[in-house]
Amino acid sequence: MKELNRREFIKNTTVATASVATVASGISLTTFAADPKESDPVTNEKRWGMLIDANKLSEVDIDDMVNACQEEQGWGGEVHSTGDQKSGWIKKVKVRDTATQRVSNLALMCQHCEEPPCVDVCPTNASMKREDGIVLVDKHRCIGCRYCMMACPYDARSFVHEDLTDQKEHMPRGKGTVESCTMCVHKVDKGEQPACAQAVSSDAVIFGDLLDPTSNIHQTLKNVQSTQIRADLNLNTGVRYSGI
């Protein structure tokens, strides 16, 4: 048998590894090329996002968005919670410029960050980000410590303080867990739009895949000046705003 010296051994191993990698990438390519099915896991080829145009969005529009969210997800009917205890998945925020007194109205909800602080601080991995960028709470794991509520710069999360019944079938909610905007993940998975985006008739709210060059949101973001709230935190939010 021929004896291998060190150099030859490394050369042969590298060739073998490279050929395995080629086969593996070929396999994964064919898997991704197929049309995504309901039974397939979501991938990071998509990143769901939303663009909210504060100039086009009236106060009535924001109220419509809040009402649509409440109706879709079933929050807001808490009887025993008071003040800050009440759930608020999406909020109407008024911003006043101190110099010009110009008032803008914003709809503020979970910004679905790429680097979510809520996920960083969660001790049980209940706070999580899906591959397609939607940030969720896994209530099976949530212990109600509320670290994520402290960590969120947007005050987007709420805690359920009371026993609930008659939840929506697609949106389990229960006492002792934290909840927030899910970007209507149950609808998005079916190829539909989130309830708040549907509630606004104008194009003030655009929902879509940020990574898809043909999508409306991608093209609009390319052409229109937009901003992320607290962009200084480098969280790369999925929800963007223009006109503020």
Place this chain on the structure above:
Amino acid sequence: MSRLLIVLLSVMLSITAAHADHHIPNLGEKANEFKDDGKKAHKREGMSHAASLIMQRKMHPELLSHKRDKTLRQGVRGGYTQLQKCVDCHTSVDKNGEHIPVNAPDQFCSTCHEKVGVSLDCFSCHRTTPAEDM
């Protein structure tokens, strides 16, 4: 007289034992209809119906928690195992035509769970009756 008393007592005991052994869970409205029609629920490929039922009885927590992680974390929807499908078939209807929560006493879930002393935590968050539009 004492012999008669012993016979009477043993008959009473056996009745109690028989009652405890044949504790039939309240299957729920749709599941009962399904069974009365002679259809076989929970039939799995490559398994007899009886084996499928035994598997469902023993493994339903594992099946459900496996699926819940896939659905929530990976977005895999649809499929056979869904808690809302359990609820749809296994809830009963009261005299007024209202659905009774599936975890209420003497309903489908609680019958067995109370008997074996295992608490169930699904319904502190999940809906206990079929959705309104059902």
